[in-house]
Amino acid sequence: MGIPSATSSLDRDALPSLSGVRVIDLSMFLAGPYCTQQLADLGAEIIKIEPKDGDSTRALPPHFHEGESLYFLGTNRSKKGMVLDLAQAEGRAVVHRLAATADVVIDNFRPGVTAKLEVDFATLSRINPRIICCSISGYGQDGPYARRPAYDMIVQALSGGMSLTGEPGARAVRAGVPIGDICAGLHAVIGVLAALREREQSGLGQFVDISMLDVQVAMLSYQGVYHLYSGEVPGRQGRGHASIPTYASFQAADEQDVLICANTEKMWVALCEVLELPDLPGDSRFLTNELRHAHRAELEPLLTQAFARHGRDEWLARLTARGVPCAPVNSVADALADEQVRHRGMVCTIEHTLGGEIGVLGNPVKMSRSPSAPFRSPPLLGQHTEEILRELEYPPEQIGALRARGVVA
Template sequence: MQLPPLDAIRVIDLTQFLSGPHCTQILADLGAEVIKIESPEGDLSRHIPPHFIGADSLYYMSVNRGKQSVCINLKSDEGRRIARDLISTADVVVDNFRPGVLTRLGLDHVELRAENPRLVWCSISGFGQDGPYRDKPAYDMIVQALSGGMSMTGEPGRASVRAGIPIGDLSAGMYAAIAISSALYRRGESGRGDYIDVSMLDCQVAMLSYQAAYYLFSGKVPGHQGSAHDSIPTYRGFRAAGGGELVVTANTDRMWQGLCRVLGREDLLADPRFATNLERFENRNVLLPELEAAFLSRRVEEWLPLLEAESIPTGVVNTLDQVMADPQVLHRELIVEMEGDDGASVRTIGNPLRFSDSAAPAAGYPPALGEDTRRILGGVLGLSDTDVDRLAAQGAVVAGAGGVAGR
């Protein structure tokens, strides 16, 4: 029988919005049991406009599939006790509170890991658990700006823009999932867990990649990249006739020669200014207007087969409607439809990971607020319906209508 890679791993999810929920959704996609602890108000992302299914936003639904929701008031003594009891049963805890908040709530990772040495605890924050920015609030765009990545995004001569997707949040979530998986692997050898400190800013700075190496070597500060590449002038986007856009990655001499043939500009091959990639790079300000003018002579759909015939990697700059109808995306079944117990359904992007010898969990409909409180407190902590009703009356939890045996 095939099992998911993280089968039998229990994750207590103390996160909201995007960076933390993205991390725990990856873990759920890998087969972990993810128990999302929410306040009586719920994850704030449940309320983000403009699109809603029932009471919950599509924003929330896009990063919370396959989880279970337990609603606990961490401001109450009984609520904190219940949270501690759940954490004592866990393999992993993920939080994205600002540093120090959980300690003030009586959920200090040092104390709880001392009680459960096998526990892997990962804290995601804007700037990490130490340093001069430790207590500053951070959002995706702030981190994109501070990291330097935003200073390279946009067209030359125009204002900087943030990336079209929230890469500050998403990359922190992915790095956290990698770190957690690594800590679980090491725990299998040592028997001990770990504490992981993931900073959104650290992750974004790490993703500067070769641009950071270029600066540290040369001292030259890169500007807006537009759709170009800082090393290869024929690795870039071009506008075509009719307003369409495509990207071309002619990054070898063979591809350069093929590109000139496709464009009907064999004369460029005889120009000594463009004889090698280095010379093309040094003379890119002369070369690029020639290429841009040539690409404007045909439509995107005319260029693609010509470029592919010369084995030049190319692609259309797709809009989202084109992506969702793309035959490769459809073949890989990246769009999933999730159905709730009440008959509601929502389509979103599913798990991109494929394993040949491991099962993939079905995409579970994101939980309603407190939907699983009774079942989890009964099945994991052994509380009866009467116990849960008492806790609910005290304001320690918010419980759904179903009994402890199921929904």
């Protein structure tokens, strides 16, 4: 199956859902750019403002296309790019003029920086009372840690989530994908969409405060609630589930892992039939999930021994035929080649401005009428500066003067 076009749509007359929404993106690295890329995929116009040296991820190794890091290219598609020196008053004036035309401003500065640069909500809302400003920071705008720097792994560690990740008895490890950044970016999208909806009622914008640590603590989910109720401190979760013994990974005869999620009684019975363990469903120790949980130390060796009798693919075929949810542990290469992933358009290509194609991941939000916005090449550094200044009615001679003074590039 070939790679589908990122611009394909079932209804070419419909507009993307956020068409007409203008977003000023002052963020860099991952959390903020991930947020604004999601908004771009939904149709918002994103104007990415960078310093003269650019977003630091433009130079992040190991992979580059036409001198641009794939890290940057992977989180900045479909944006317009502008270079501004916000340390200069004339640079801030450009943002102020742009804010008068915008709906949303996203930043991931530490608290206090936007006020120093005069691009904070208090300043911008005086220019445009409908503006929505969203700041993504490590710890939020207040509290004893507010001014501390934070990164993805820092908040994973502080939140307690990292303590759950890894094999029992081993050292804690961070999640393999940067959930501290990505989930903060996604919650910023949620906050922005909620503020846009509320603005339809009030006519006013507001400030959205997203803390990476808050998001990670919220993601503790039932583990956090279990602790608050019982006082018990959960440890490494390994390949299993704290509540469901048959929600786990087992090694097949070929030493490949088989994941199963037999979390209903019907699935439990089907699992036992597939594993040729017909006596287990009637065993008094395993009659309910609560009993299986209480006797998991006795149950797990039985399941482990059974899975060791055949190879992974045979088990996957048998389990699938009986309706037991199961999966292999795919590599990234396996996942991106998977027929379901390809069918859903989650692997796409973009023509880069400087030539050649780059592979990108698709938009996971599918709507019945509103299409995903067409994917466009991530911007070159300052690619759209002049275009945006002209739209803001800066005359050519003033644009030239701003360039000469290093205000824009």
